[in-house]
Amino acid sequence: MQSSKMGVVATLLVGLVSLTGSALAQTSPVQLTPLPSWAYPWVPDFKLPPDDGIPRRVPDSTVTHTVTQERDLFFAPVWHQADHPALPEVVARGRKPDVRACGSCHRAEGTGGPENASLAGLPAAYIIQQILDYKSGARKFSGPQRSPNVLMTAIAKGMNDAEIQEAAAYFSALKPKQNTTVIESDTVPKTFIVRVFVAKLPGNEAEALGRRIVEFPVDVDQFEHRDTRSKFTAYVPIGSIAKGEALVKTGAQGKTMACATCHGADLKGLGDIPSIAGRSPSYIVRQLYDLQQGTRAGALSAPMKLVVEKLTDQDMMSIASYLATQTP
Ligand code: HEC
Numbered sequence: 001m002q003s004s005k006m007g008v009v010a011t012l013l014v015g016l017v018s019l020t021g022s023a024l025a026q027t028s029p030v031q032l033t034p035l036p037s038w039a040y041p042w043v044p045d046f047k048l049p050p051d052d053g054i055p056r057r058v059p060d061s062t063v064t065h066t067v068t069q070e071r072d073l074f075f076a077p078v079w080h081q082a083d084h085p086a087l088p089e090v091v092a093r094g095r096k097p098d099v100r101a102c103g104s105c106h107r108a109e110g111t112g113g114p115e116n117a118s119l120a121g122l123p124a125a126y127i128i129q130q131i132l133d134y135k136s137g138a139r140k141f142s143g144p145q146r147s148p149n150v151l152m153t154a155i156a157k158g159m160n161d162a163e164i165q166e167a168a169a170y171f172s173a174l175k176p177k178q179n180t181t182v183i184e185s186d187t188v189p190k191t192f193i194v195r196v197f198v199a200k201l202p203g204n205e206a207e208a209l210g211r212r213i214v215e216f217p218v219d220v221d222q223f224e225h226r227d228t229r230s231k232f233t234a235y236v237p238i239g240s241i242a243k244g245e246a247l248v249k250t251g252a253q254g255k256t257m258a259c260a261t262c263h264g265a266d267l268k269g270l271g272d273i274p275s276i277a278g279r280s281p282s283y284i285v286r287q288l289y290d291l292q293q294g295t296r297a298g299a300l301s302a303p304m305k306l307v308v309e310k311l312t313d314q315d316m317m318s319i320a321s322y323l324a325t326q327t328p
Pocket residue numbers: 073090091099100101102103104105106115116117118119122126127128130131140141147148149151152155159167168274286
């Protein structure tokens with residue numbers, strides 16, 4: 001309640017500023033919406049336990065990898081070879097010193113996780129443009145400068161044209177997977193932050209959900225092994241899905257615009273415009289926020305400006321909740 005009021009007040013203030021002249025409006029920092037801080041879990045000095053040398057496995061695979069391999073950003077674990085084509089070099093190993101293997105963070109099958117982005121099935125031209133936007137600095141990040149994001153920028157800066165083409169061709173040809181179950185609830189299992197993602201605490205303790213989304217892997221070990229078959233649960237406030245659906249489908253009387261116009265009737269993308277269906281709700285909220293704040297201002301970002309301009313953090317959360325229920 002409090003924060004949505006603040007959003008309305010801030011919208012009015014920005015409206016006033018733009019009346020006073022466009023030069024002033026351009027230099028004034030946008031302060032529309034408070035940072036949805038739940039979407040940016042981050043414990044920079046989180047200590048990972050040392051490698052115990054025991055080979056790790058995941059369900060329905062005979063492959064083993066060591067913890068050291070799994071933590072190596074120049075190595076993408078492949079657990080289910082039959083699920084996807086052979087990985088090109090840039091996805092499997094990258095190139096030292098800067099270009100970490102795309103598959104190590106985004107997973108061999110491009111499924112990604114709440115801490116980064118799913119890439120499977122995104123248009124190749126869109127992927128290429130995003131890498132160029134990270135490279136040029138046009139696409140940055142709000143909130144704490146979390147290490148995977150900082151590395152993504154360094155990786156883009158290090159990539160050559162052939163690597164960009166190769167990675168875009170590989171990920172765009174993959175089929176995206178629905179891996180998130182959305183649950184509307186007043187309460188949520190107790191969780192804690194593991195460096196850059198949220199995990200469920202052992203046991204059955206619950207706490208109030210409040211006005212946030214809590215998204216975590218169903219099996220935290222499988223997730224840490226970077227298994228592309230990992231599943232996620234997202235707890236969202238009661239009523240979020242219906243509110244999100246109204247915003248997405250109708251634009252809610254000019255508050256935003258109907259997403260299907262540009263993202264396609266099924267929201268799975270249209271031409272060079274990316275899919276927004278069935279993707280991590282934490283990721284979606286970070287992007288809506290970045291686009292609103294202008295921290296993400298890439299070559300293709302302009303059409304999104306009117307879409308996000310008047311959204312409160314609660315609206316963003318509702319939109320992301322609804323989108324996560326859609327088939328990717
Ligand atoms: C260290 C982890 C890490 C590695 C390795 C990595 N990325 Fe990323 N990537 C991220 C994060 C985190 C984001 C989300 C950043 C944001 O919020 O804008 C991201 C976002 C992206 C996006 C934007 C997706 C979208 O929907 O707009 C693309 C494209 C991308 N990465 C491509 C690549 C490619 C290609 C490689 C391999 C050369 C790669 N990444 C390697 C962490 C990583």
